[in-house]
Amino acid sequence: MDSRTFTVQQIYQDRRQYRVPFYQRPYVWNRDDQWGRLWEDIRDKAEARLQGGKAIPHFMGAVVLEPQRKQGLLGVERHHIIDGQQRLTTLQYVLNALVHTLRAAGNDKLLALIDACLTNSNPETMEDVSVERFKLWPTFRDRKQYEESMTATSVDELRQRFPASFTQTGSLRKIGVAHPPALEAIMFFHEQMLDWVIDETEVEAVTRATALATAVLTDLSIVCISLGEEDDAQVIFETLNGHGAELHATDLIRNFIFMRAGTDADDLYSNLWSQFEAPIWSESQTRGRLSRPRLEWFVQTAVQAQTSEEIDVGRLYAGYRRFVDSAAGLHAAGAQLTMLNRYGEQYKALVTGAGSTPISVFGRRIAVWDASPTHALALRVATSSMSPDEQLEIYGCIESYLVRRAVCGLSRKNYNKVFAQQLKRLIDGELTTAAFRNALSSLSGEASRWPTDDEFRRQWIDGDAYPGRLDAAKLRAIFHRLETAMRTEKTEELVPLTLDSLDIDHILPKSWYSHWALPDGTTALAFDAVNAQPLRFSSAAIDSRTQAILDREDALPRIGNLTLVHLGVNRSLQNYGFGKKRDALFEHSNLHLNRALMKRDTWDEAAIVARGEALFEFATTIWPGPGTS
Incomplete structure (x- = not known):
């Protein structure tokens, strides 16, 4: 393992390509978390260059590289980026933005220096020019937008290649568009650089551009850790990234x-x-x-x-x-x-x-x-x-x-x-x-x-289904399977059958008291039902009316009392008597689940049991139990 500190120019000037391995994540740095701070550091170094101060390098951290054995004479040197791909990729975007800025400032003399840090030379000795010409080659997921952004020769060409990312006035859209990361990074750094270079001061833009280029190339430093053949790149990657x-x-x-x-x-x-x-x-x-x-x-x-x-x-x-x-x-x-x-x-x-x-x-x-x-x-x-x-x-x-x-x-x-x-x-x-x-x-x-x-x-007949053991989604799934089973080849099919837009309804409503008479012809109030509940656990005798109230409350959550109705029906009628509710909620239903309800004149505890029994016959066919097939 070898460790050295390099400037940006030293990192990229050799005929070499830094490759982001497939296992790495895509590029994720952004304006708010990383780019803004990096630009401030670059700007500070450029200001110091303008003022003639002593150059103190800004340390950007470390990267870990794994040199790859070169096969044959052709091709460029390759180094896998084990850690630090975000830094090295961002620096390529900074250099690309700097090229656009130098051209805008009329400082063409430095372009060759920058281009040498972006593009490998001697394409005639490369095995694959389309890939090896780049100093950095990203992971598969980033390649298309990276290549399109990095090969554009001007900002106008970027606008042509990514029209959806720009407004009619040519500026990068701020909302409503997820920009390709390479494009967004290049445009961010270019806009910041251009604003700084053409600042209305006594210093010419060409001079400011030179200071900016010097700051980028020589005043940013990175520790490059190069692995030897005895070093395990996988272990190092996990150590650096596992937590x-x-x-x-x-x-x-x-x-x-x-x-x-x-x-x-x-x-x-x-x-x-x-x-x-x-x-x-x-x-x-x-x-x-x-x-x-x-x-x-x-x-x-x-x-x-x-x-x-x-x-x-x-x-x-x-x-x-x-x-x-x-x-x-x-x-x-x-x-x-x-x-x-x-x-x-x-x-x-x-x-x-x-x-x-x-x-x-x-x-x-x-x-x-x-x-x-x-x-x-x-x-x-x-x-x-x-x-x-x-x-x-x-x-x-x-x-x-x-x-x-x-x-x-x-x-x-x-x-x-x-x-x-x-x-x-x-x-x-x-x-x-x-x-x-x-x-x-x-x-x-x-x-x-x-x-x-x-x-x-x-x-199935007597258990508390809803509310109770089943939530709405599970009950709807049961009704979906029942409805499918009830349909025969001679009946109209809904393809595909979907009940997602239907609502679960208690045929005997939870608030039954005003419109649903008890067997003795009387009606009850809500507090009658509340007062009856403790008597379940009492040794005192329960009169027939109170027992009827308890039986009715018990029947409410049973499967036989549950069905599906359209959300668009007049739900204000759901607590009314069965006749009015049947006409309002079930008459126009095309569900087989509700066909038997349309033929009934009354609805009571016995009817709930009977419907539960009828549905159970389908249930045992749909979900046969142990020992059957």
């Missing part, structure tokens, strides 16, 4: 993978990693109390699908390294990326529900059921040799298990263990559709059992 708040675990994982890539790194990135740079993978996804980029949850799930062992997302990078180090055949970058790609498309289908594959259908159906413990098993099933029908049968068992336990009010705390066991059986080659159903059917106890039809029916 930074800006890095995600998958940034370190990307580093870990591409540190093992050879000359095929470009192809591996383009063909096997670039898909993971899409916005969907950086979106935040929440599980429990933890929010992480979706890519982190995916990597965790992919490793678990491969091994059946749960990996702590809070220690994802360390867990991934252990996984690769212990896995036969996964040490090479290509093998790791192939494994991740095998699961990547399946995971995207699972979490988005897009498409018609079995795992897409499963993803849509379980989206609201807090089903992340099933994801690793789902990936393994999707990438197995099972036929689509066999996959759908496995997924159907999982969905039934989740729905039945939710309706019965059973805990989901043991789901990780339950589905990890089934995943291990699949990895060991022991899992068939019949074996999977038998395994779930054999589970017992509150924490794990798959509710039988008898238990499912009791809770």
Whole structure:
């Protein structure tokens, strides 16, 4: 390891290219956090040059470089930037902005000095002129806008190349546009430099431009740490960046993978990693109390699908390294990326529900059921040799298990263990559709059992569904599946069937007191219901009217009393008597869920039980229980 301090001119004057490796993050420095302070430092040094003061270099920090062995006579020297790519990239933008400023100030004599720090010479001896001519070559994600910005010969050409970023008067838009970072940086430094150079003072612009160029080239210094062959670039990168708040675990994982890539790194990135740079993978996804980029949850799930062992997302990078180090055949970058790609498309289908594959259908159906413990098993099933029908049968068992336990009010705390066991059986080659159903059917106890039809029916008919054991999203999902099952080939289909715009309604309303008579013909007040509740726990006798009030309150949250209605109906009628409510809310509904309601003249506790029974017949077909198929 060799450490030296260099000026900007010394860093860039040799025929050399600094490459940002694939595993590095894209350029992220900006006006508020870094550019503004850097410009102030440059301006101060330029002012000192004008005043003839002693030049005291401004220290910009350190960069870590890894020299690359040159193959053959052609080509430029290459150094990988292990740490410090933001500084070195920004300095290229500063130098580019300085070129535009010198031209505007009429100081062409210094252009050759600046250009020597931006462009490598002797293109005839390069292997790839389009790449090697640049002093710095960014990571794949930044290249297009970097190249377009850095090769523009004037500010007018920048305006032509990026018309969406400029106003009609030619200034950079301040709001409403996410500018390419290279363009925004160059324009920021150019505007600051030009304002300073043409300042209305006695000093000519040419002289001020010379002072500015001198400050940039010779008064900014950086410590360059050059690694030797015995130094481990990966360990150094992790040491420098592993505790930074800006890095995600998958940034370190990307580093870990591409540190093992050879000359095929470009192809591996383009063909096997670039898909993971899409916005969907950086979106935040929440599980429990933890929010992480979706890519982190995916990597965790992919490793678990491969091994059946749960990996702590809070220690994802360390867990991934252990996984690769212990896995036969996964040490090479290509093998790791192939494994991740095998699961990547399946995971995207699972979490988005897009498409018609079995795992897409499963993803849509379980989206609201807090089903992340099933994801690793789902990936393994999707990438197995099972036929689509066999996959759908496995997924159907999982969905039934989740729905039945939710309706019965059973805990989901043991789901990780339950589905990890089934995943291990699949990895060991022991899992068939019949074996999977038998395994779930054999589970017992509150924490794990798959509710039988008898238990499912009791809770479906009499349980507190909403409000209660199910939230609005879960209840709407149940109604979606019921509605789909109720439609036959002879009935009109909604393609695709969506109930998202419908609202959950209690047919017997929660505020039933004024318009819904009790069996004895009387009505009740809200405080009658409140006063009746303590009597449930009293040894005192309960009269028939009070019991009727309690029975009615019990019936409110049951599935038989719940349905979906359009948000646009007159909701002021929702608490009225059944006849008026039926005509206002259900008469124009095209849902099969509501067809039976249109034919009824009355609605009471017995009707709620009867409707629950009717819906349950569909439920057992949709979500068959243990021991059935």
